[in-house]
Amino acid sequence: MKKEQLLDLYYQMVLIRRVEERGAELYQAGKIGGFMHLYIGQEAVSTGLIAAREPRDRVITAYRDHGVALNCGISADEVMAELLGKATGMSKGKGGSMHMADVSKNMWGGHAIVGGHLPVAAGFAIGDQYAKNDNITICMFGDGATNIGYFHESLNLAKTWGLRVLWVCENNQYGMGTSVERASAVDEIRQKAEGYGMKNAAVDGMDVMKVYEAAKEAMDYIRKEGQPYLLEINTYRFRGHSMGDPERYRKAEEVKQWQENDPIGIFNKYLLDKKVATRKALDEIEARVEEETNKAVEFAESSPEPTMEDLYTDIYADA
Amino acid sequence: MAKITMREAISQALMEEMDRDPAVFIMGEEVGVWGGTYAVTKGFYDKYGPDRVKDTPIAENAILGGAIGAAMVGQRPIAELMTINFAFSAMDYIVNQAAKLRYMFGGQFMLPLVIRAVGGGGRQLGATHSQTPDAIFAHFPGLKVVSPGTPEDAKGLLKSAIRSNDPILFIEHATMYQVRGEVPEGEYTIPIGKSKVQREGKDLTIVTYCKGLELSMKAAEQLSKEGIEAEIVDLRTLRPLDMEPVLESFKKTNRAIVVEEGWKSYGVGSEIVSRIYEEAFDYVDAPIIRVAQKEVPLPYNRTLEQAALPQVADIVNAAKEVLK
Ligand SMILES: Cc1ncc(C[n+]2csc(CCOP(=O)(O)OP(=O)(O)O)c2C)c(N)n1
Numbered sequence: 001m002k003k004e005q006l007l008d009l010y011y012q013m014v015l016i017r018r019v020e021e022r023g024a025e026l027y028q029a030g031k032i033g034g035f036m037h038l039y040i041g042q043e044a045v046s047t048g049l050i051a052a053r054e055p056r057d058r059v060i061t062a063y064r065d066h067g068v069a070l071n072c073g074i075s076a077d078e079v080m081a082e083l084l085g086k087a088t089g090m091s092k093g094k095g096g097s098m099h100m101a102d103v104s105k106n107m108w109g110g111h112a113i114v115g116g117h118l119p120v121a122a123g124f125a126i127g128d129q130y131a132k133n134d135n136i137t138i139c140m141f142g143d144g145a146t147n148i149g150y151f152h153e154s155l156n157l158a159k160t161w162g163l164r165v166l167w168v169c170e171n172n173q174y175g176m177g178t179s180v181e182r183a184s185a186v187d188e189i190r191q192k193a194e195g196y197g198m199k200n201a202a203v204d205g206m207d208v209m210k211v212y213e214a215a216k217e218a219m220d221y222i223r224k225e226g227q228p229y230l231l232e233i234n235t236y237r238f239r240g241h242s243m244g245d246p247e248r249y250r251k252a253e254e255v256k257q258w259q260e261n262d263p264i265g266i267f268n269k270y271l272l273d274k275k276v277a278t279r280k281a282l283d284e285i286e287a288r289v290e291e292e293t294n295k296a297v298e299f300a301e302s303s304p305e306p307t308m309e310d311l312y313t314d315i316y317a318d319a
Numbered sequence: 320m321a322k323i324t325m326r327e328a329i330s331q332a333l334m335e336e337m338d339r340d341p342a343v344f345i346m347g348e349e350v351g352v353w354g355g356t357y358a359v360t361k362g363f364y365d366k367y368g369p370d371r372v373k374d375t376p377i378a379e380n381a382i383l384g385g386a387i388g389a390a391m392v393g394q395r396p397i398a399e400l401m402t403i404n405f406a407f408s409a410m411d412y413i414v415n416q417a418a419k420l421r422y423m424f425g426g427q428f429m430l431p432l433v434i435r436a437v438g439g440g441g442r443q444l445g446a447t448h449s450q451t452p453d454a455i456f457a458h459f460p461g462l463k464v465v466s467p468g469t470p471e472d473a474k475g476l477l478k479s480a481i482r483s484n485d486p487i488l489f490i491e492h493a494t495m496y497q498v499r500g501e502v503p504e505g506e507y508t509i510p511i512g513k514s515k516v517q518r519e520g521k522d523l524t525i526v527t528y529c530k531g532l533e534l535s536m537k538a539a540e541q542l543s544k545e546g547i548e549a550e551i552v553d554l555r556t557l558r559p560l561d562m563e564p565v566l567e568s569f570k571k572t573n574r575a576i577v578v579e580e581g582w583k584s585y586g587v588g589s590e591i592v593s594r595i596y597e598e599a600f601d602y603v604d605a606p607i608i609r610v611a612q613k614e615v616p617l618p619y620n621r622t623l624e625q626a627a628l629p630q631v632a633d634i635v636n637a638a639k640e641v642l643k
């Protein structure tokens with residue numbers, strides 16, 4: 001990867017972190033409502049993954065979607081505006097934190113029914129197969145989502161029909177308060193792909209370079225072979241499941257231990273060690289992010305609310 | 320009488336029945352270690368252990384199908400759906416299995432199952448997580464649907480539901496867990512399938528249930544200040560539907576509105592209004608009005624969401640309209 005690209009990855013990860021930290025403050029201040037699931041700790045996953053895609057490749061994910069939205073090129077302004085339910089959000093304030101999409105950037109949304117978007121991802125690939133192109137659909141979901149039938153139906157179909165889907169399990173060790181061992185018959189999620197004869201791998205999700213390389217390899221295979229692939233990315237969420245999680249199910253020491261492996265810290269060190277960037281250059285990126293985030297908050301706060309007419313738009317395409 | 324919250328009432332009902340009958344157990348997502356996402360089963364895991372408070376994988380079909388099977392072989396499971404919106408992920412188990420198996424096999428077995436599910440909008444959770452689809456479930460013979468509006472009813476009805484030998488969907492409202500109300504001291508149950516007059520009045524009848532009761536009580540207070548006395552009939556059970564108190568009230572007031580949180584089309588109000596027209600047509604003095612949710616999926620934005628949900632002011636206006 002070129003130096004500019006590497007620095008851009010760093011920029012994206014820091015941007016996700018800061019946008020979410022500010023989002024959390026606005027949530028506490030009562031300016032954001034509903035459920036808000038933070039991606040803090042998992043930034044390397046979507047950053048590395050989406051860096052490996054071509055713009056024509058589609059991305060779809062679950063409700064923990066702010067990072068994915070930013071990585072796909074949706075602006076911090078729009079992310080913040082959607083969080084605040086403003087008309088200038090990418091979903092016009094109708095979707096909120098869990099439902100960010102910009103299909104012009106091939107970001108097909110955050111989805112809040114666990115596992116519900118997996119068959120839809122298979123459907124994107126059916127559409128692309130039918131159109132005889134070799135686009136890939138990147139479908140992200142949590143470890144908890146691999147226990148629901150949707151996952152199994154989708155994997156089976158993808159392998160049987162030769163669908164170009166990169167199934168990405170973000171294994172952050174818990175589905176809400178239930179650890180993987182307590183909910184899944186196998187500890188390694190990737191083993192589930194074996195039952196469907198699907199190629200698979202697992203990778204350390206705290207290291208953005210490793211994620212990028214694993215994703216590249218998987219996507220090369222998918223494009224060439226016309227077959228799906230399952231990638232398990234091991235990671236950890238530093239915050240609660242959503243805002244207001246009492247976190248009775250895990251110990252503070254466990255969280256602390258993972259935080260020592262902060263994906264941003266790891267990449268920061270990598271860039272310095274490999275002499276890709278000077279500390280000053282990284283500081284400048286952080287300052288740029290700070291400015292962009294401040295601007296996004298201002299943009300969102302000063303944006304208009306949707307109007308009463310908006311309540312009735314977008315329900316049907318035909319009149 | 321003690322004053323407790325809806326949350327405490329439901330929690331007490333579950334605990335009392337688990338203490339009374341060892342065949343009763345709970346299964347669902349985050350019911351154990353987490354203590355229930357709405358803290359209804361807080362402390363249960365420590366008290367009863369993992370055999371009786373089962374944290375399941377995220378697998379609604381397995382939760383409901385599993386509970387149905389366990390009920391068929393003699394246990395008395397309480398299956399919890401984290402929210403009623405996830406019932407759609409397991410609709411087959413509610414509609415094709417729970418509601419039909421006993422009938423189809425000529426009554427050879429019982430299906431003593433309670434499905435607890437939280438519904439309702441108003442929390443900015445977006446279109447898929449904010450629904451009040453109660454009427455859909457009340458459509459199916461073979462299933463009973465209960466949805467209380469006070470702590471007293473919640474406790475008494477849930478205890479009856481757990482003791483019942485039939486599949487019962489017990490619908491709670493996400494914004495009502497902090498609602499306080501008096502409940503009788505000691506052991507009591509309330510029969511399923513009985514509507515109740517929650518407020519007496521002579522001028523019009525408001526038929527409602529669950530969240531609609533809370534809103535209607537507030538509306539009735541406002542109306543009272545203007546000299547209008549509304550009688551409120553709380554359905555409490557949607558199937559089997561007890562029309563007696565509704566008809567009795569209507570024959571007195573000759574005017575009615577129906578208040579529900581779900582969508583108006585094909586809703587609870589549609590059923591109630593038809594039944595009044597069918598069974599008390601001679602008493603109708605004015606067209607009956609339905610107050611319900613606007614015909615849109617619920618948006619995230621708070622102002623728009625509130626605009627789509629029925630409000631106290633809508634009830635007050637409808638009451639005045641029906642009295643014109
Ligand atoms: C069908 C369905 N069941 C339950 C839920 C409630 N729920 C939301 S997130 C979640 C946990 C999901 O865990 P995981 O897939 O590991 O994703 P993570 O939150 O860890 O990113 C649950 C149970 C839901 N949204 N949809």
Ligand SMILES: [Mg+2]
Pocket residue numbers: 142143144170171172173174175176
């Ligand atoms: Mg998880």
